[in-house]
Amino acid sequence: MPHGATKRAAESSVDAECSSRAWSYWPDFEDLSNELARLLGAAQEGGSTVSECLLTASRIDPQDEDNWYREWKKTADASRERGDTAFRGGHVLTAQSNWLRAVNYYQAAAYPFDAADNRLQGVLARMRSCAHHYLEQLTPAAEVVDIPWLDDYSLQGYLLPAPAPAGLVPVVICIGEPGSRKEEYLYKTARYARDRGMAMLAVDLLGSGTGAQFEKVAGRSDLETAIGSVVDYLLARGDVDERRIAILGDGAGSSFVARGVALDRRVAAAVCDGGIWDLHERAFLMQRVASLHCGVAAMSRRSSIARYIKCPVLVTLGERGWLEKDHVTMLFEQIRDHHRDIQLKIFQRSETAAAQGHSDNPTLANEYIFDWIADRLAADARHRLGRRTQA
Structure with missing residues (x-):
């Protein structure tokens, strides 16, 4: 390549990086801009349309919280x-598409509010109604399930069966950080599981209501026990392959998922932070008394998460996420001293999916994640078949 072309390509790459870093629809309102970016990224997964998102955003005054709520609720x-009208006319596919987008828009309308706000309860009730309508029209039929957890607090999940179940089926559990909602997995991950012959259980920690009771459990130190309860539920059904249960812990606050996997040997593969966030917080505290490098090494020796996770683990992060790439890599190397079957994938700015939570390109991340899960579950099945043959 001529020197001039090389220089122009390099400059273009830098410009693209700067643009992706600087893009903000409302520069003074980073949180709302990030929420809009998430909504736009969901368009390619069927969770929104770009035109609807931009039209709604054009009507919003970000300084007016009520305005944000009203406009997203209106959309x-x-x-x-539209979904209800299409369904009455016998157009089920169009109805499902519109209900699925409505789920995401209602979630956006609820974004600024806490659980005590009556407006939040109203939009979440509508969101769940749309989700339930969508699930009822799937083929094979999906289920809304209650999962026992605490004595007075059960979890709710959406179980989407494998497309052509024959015997016991593999399942991927999708669960987000505390406060996230399971409804987003209906457009975000469901098709990736279905296309690979897996059932999917989407679950959150918000309980079986609209989340008003969540504040009572959010501060518990044993959130990881929810993972064991979810696995207990799946195994009690009788239609799940107990050796092919995977889990996707979505979000930066998913260390409770890593802790749950460390306590539960029944999970065959896990996509989560592998304890990186937990180790990061420990290292941050250690900086007050030692250098970062010494702090990480010391805390990794004391960390029980990596030491006790026995299944294969995939950690995915975006280069533009909250944690710096070099810092994450250093934490990962410390964890790998205790757990060799762990893989780190950092999505670069140059390939997208580099934002926090891969919100700028969830498709790219999900393709990678679900291919990894499928490979791991298939490898485990081949290993078990080999052992039976030898016997």
Whole structure:
């Protein structure tokens, strides 16, 4: 390549990086801009349309919290009504598409509010209604399930069966950081599981209501016990392959998933932070008394998460996420001293999926994640078949 072309390509790459870093629809409101970016990224997965998102954003005054709520609710209501009309006319596929987008728009409308706000309860009730309508029309039929956890607090999940179940089926559990909602997995990950012959159980920690009781359990130090309860539920059904249960812990706050996997040997493969966030917090505290490098080494020796996780683990992060790439790599190397079957994938700015939670390109991340899960579950099945043959 001529020197001039090389220089122009390099400059273009730098410009693209700067643009991706600097893009903000409302520069003074980073949280709302990030939420809009998430909504736009969901368009390629069927969770929104770009035009609806941009039209809604054009009507929003970010300084007016009520305005944000009203405009996203207006867009969500319109999508829900289109879905209902299509369903009455016998157009099930169109109804499902509109209900699915309404789910995401209602979630956006609820974004600024806490659990005590009556407006939140209203939009979440509508969101769940749309989700349930969508699930009812799937083929094979999906289920809304209650999962026992605490004595007075059960979890709710959406179980989407494998497309052509024959015997016991593999399942991937999708669960986000505390406070995230399971409804987003209906457009975000469901098709990736289905296309690879897996059932999917989407679950959250918000309980079986609209989340008003969540504040009572959010601060518990044993959130990881929810993972064991979810696995207990799956195994009690009788239609799940107990050797092919994978888990996707979505979000930066998913260390409770890593802790749950460390306590539960029944999980065959896990996509989570592998304890990186937990180790990061420990290292941050250690910086007050020692250098970062010494702190990480000391805390990794004391960390029980990596030491006790026995299944294969995949950690995925975006280069533009909250943690710096070099810092993450250093933490990962410390964890790998205790757990060799762990893999780190950092999505670079140059390939997208580099934002926090891969919100700028969830497709790229999900393709990688679900291919990894499928390979791991298939490898485990081949290993078990080999042992039976030898016997």
